[in-house]
Amino acid sequence: MTKTLVRATCPHDCPDTCAIHVTVENGVATEIKGDPDHPTTAGVLCTKVSRYIDRTYHPDRILTPLRRVGKKGEGRFEPISWDQALDEIASRLKPIAARDPQAILPYSYCGTMGLLQGEAMAMRFFHKLGASFLDRTVCATAGFTGYKYTIGGSIGTDIEQFQDARLIVIWGGNPIASNLHFWMRVQEAKRRGAKLIAIDPYRSLTAEKCHQHIALMPGTDAALALGLMHVLIKENLLDHDYIAQHTVGFEQLKERAAEWNPERTAETCGISVEEVVNLAREYGGTAMRGEPVAIRLNYGVQRVRGGGMAVRNITCLPALVGAWRHAAGGAQLSTSGSFPANRAALQRPDLLQGPRPRTINMNTIGDDLLRESSPGFGPKIEAVIVYNANPVAIAPDSAKVQRGFEREDLFTVVLEHFLTDSADYADIVLPATTQLEHVDAHLAYGHLYMMANNAAIAPLGESKPNTEIFRLLASRMGFTDAAFQESDDEMAATAFNNKDARAVHFDWESLKRTGWSKLNMPAAPFADGGFPTPSGKCEFYSSSMLADGLDPVPSYIPNYESVASNPELAAKYPLAMISPPARNFLNSTFVNVQSLRATEGEPHLDIHPDDAAVRRIADKEMVRIFNDRGSFVARARVTPKARAGLVVGLSIWWKKLASDGKNANEVTSQRLTDMGRAPTFYDTLVQVEKVEP
Known part of the structure; x- marks a missing residue:
């Protein structure tokens, strides 16, 4: 018997891009493991990719045209x-x-x-x-565009530094399900005394394990960032030297942020005034003590009408408090812009x-x-x-x-x-x-x-x-x-x-x-400025945005579909809906792997007890989720994990494997974001009703 070890790489749409060891015996792959020497993989694969051999040798594999x-x-x-x-x-x-x-x-x-x-x-x-x-x-071009206008490119905090942060804000993501190796670093930071704050409409697996969860309404992240700026500026929780040397447009930003007092911010986001003020003080205060503060932005923030602006606003925060001075500070949306990929040659x-x-x-x-x-x-x-x-x-x-x-x-x-x-x-x-x-x-x-x-x-x-x-x-x-x-x-x-x-x-x-x-990259990419923007600085005011017909200063763009922005539509469809990834699927990949699908069970809809009670929906009953675009059915899970006014359908199921042959995208819209021509999956209003089995 011949037995060899082959070096491979996970190909899937996940930030982790794991290094893999594949054991091959007589031409057959028999075992797949994470490379223990790769600093980010550290020998660990997610539940999905650890079943990759099952997928390769799946009995339903297409093997002929x-x-x-x-x-x-x-x-x-x-x-x-x-x-x-x-x-x-x-x-x-x-x-x-x-x-x-x-x-x-x-x-x-x-x-x-x-x-x-x-x-x-x-x-x-x-x-x-x-x-x-x-x-x-x-997927992500709205956020990439907003980030690029502000920072200049998809460059951010190295994952290998996050364990040294003292405050980590996980904004619009669920890394336990979709960024496991980042979560491992976060857990190490937590063991070292860091505070973890999750900002997410849904109490995800990650939010449950953070010290604090702020459950704002979908599409209001830009408003929250403006409210944080308001408090940071009012209470002088600012790195004035960094602002003076490495940013442009602070005065315009200050004027805009003045419009977003905590009361307006809280009302827009559907959270408390205390949550706005305390988050700003926690973030700014930690930075003013000279300690690293880091934001891990993810894609949930940007799948709404104003998604690009939301990412832009959030990305302004590290420069205000000088977080980029530290290797473990700053922000990460994506590191893809760090790579000199030779796409023209390819x-x-x-x-x-x-x-x-x-x-x-x-x-x-x-x-x-x-x-x-x-x-x-x-x-x-x-x-x-x-x-x-x-x-x-x-x-x-x-x-x-x-x-x-x-x-x-x-x-x-x-x-x-x-x-x-x-x-x-x-x-x-x-x-x-x-x-x-x-x-x-x-x-x-x-x-x-x-x-x-x-x-x-x-x-x-x-x-x-x-x-x-x-x-x-x-x-x-x-x-x-x-x-x-x-x-x-x-x-x-x-x-x-x-x-x-x-x-x-x-x-x-x-x-x-x-x-x-x-890659050869500095530990703290913007400690001394050097942003890849036209000005070479973090751009609170962006002339490029103005030239592209956009507001050059951070602003708030409400959803196409929300109770506040579209009351006539909300009268028919009063519940916001988001459809984040299920833990055991990766987009629509792995849905047909029986062991993973069995763990997910069937399509579910998480609904808050108050919203369920009004509709006389009990836990585990089948419900129909619908709007003018279409409908799908799922089994209700009555749970406070979904905040009031919000329902959550973890996705993406193959339609043919759902009981009604449909999935959550029956109700999502083809409308595009404010910038980047990206989707608005989380900018959706629906109604929910009980259905007979």
């Missing part, structure tokens, strides 16, 4: 050969491309975060084809010929698939190639998305491991490899390590890496450019720019051997 034989959505297919599949795809795409290649749309996101399997060869193919661009904004935008194609926003895919050709829109979408995504389950306003994919005149190709909700609507399904079966290079958005993934086993069945699938499609379409001949290793060798000081030590062959290598 498939052609649809039933109606769209039925999930009935017959196996065909790769030659048949590729010939059919090319025969359908060529006449569309001849008329207008913009009628072809890629749809992908972060089913894998790999720089190769996620984007490299696929983007080369679509650039050469001239297909419509996809605005890949379904994606080859130079392959695009002619004018830039139109852009389709992935959050409006429901409407866009149902549009006819028009001068303002361009050609009707005639073909969609889906990879690393499951739009029928994850895109907002799901009923429209489903109707779009039901179109008989829409040619749909899906690259997948399983027959997901989206794959059921495909004309052709192509079997893709999992992370254990291909090579990839990774950056991270929660730590500072360049990562390599080595293939641990040969591809199962007839599955192929995304890179190879798009090479084959390029060949069938007649693309002969040398860019389509490069191997995965050749592309990976260009993944990071080693002429950049941060990655001057990058060498792909060395990275494959070691598995990971840390």
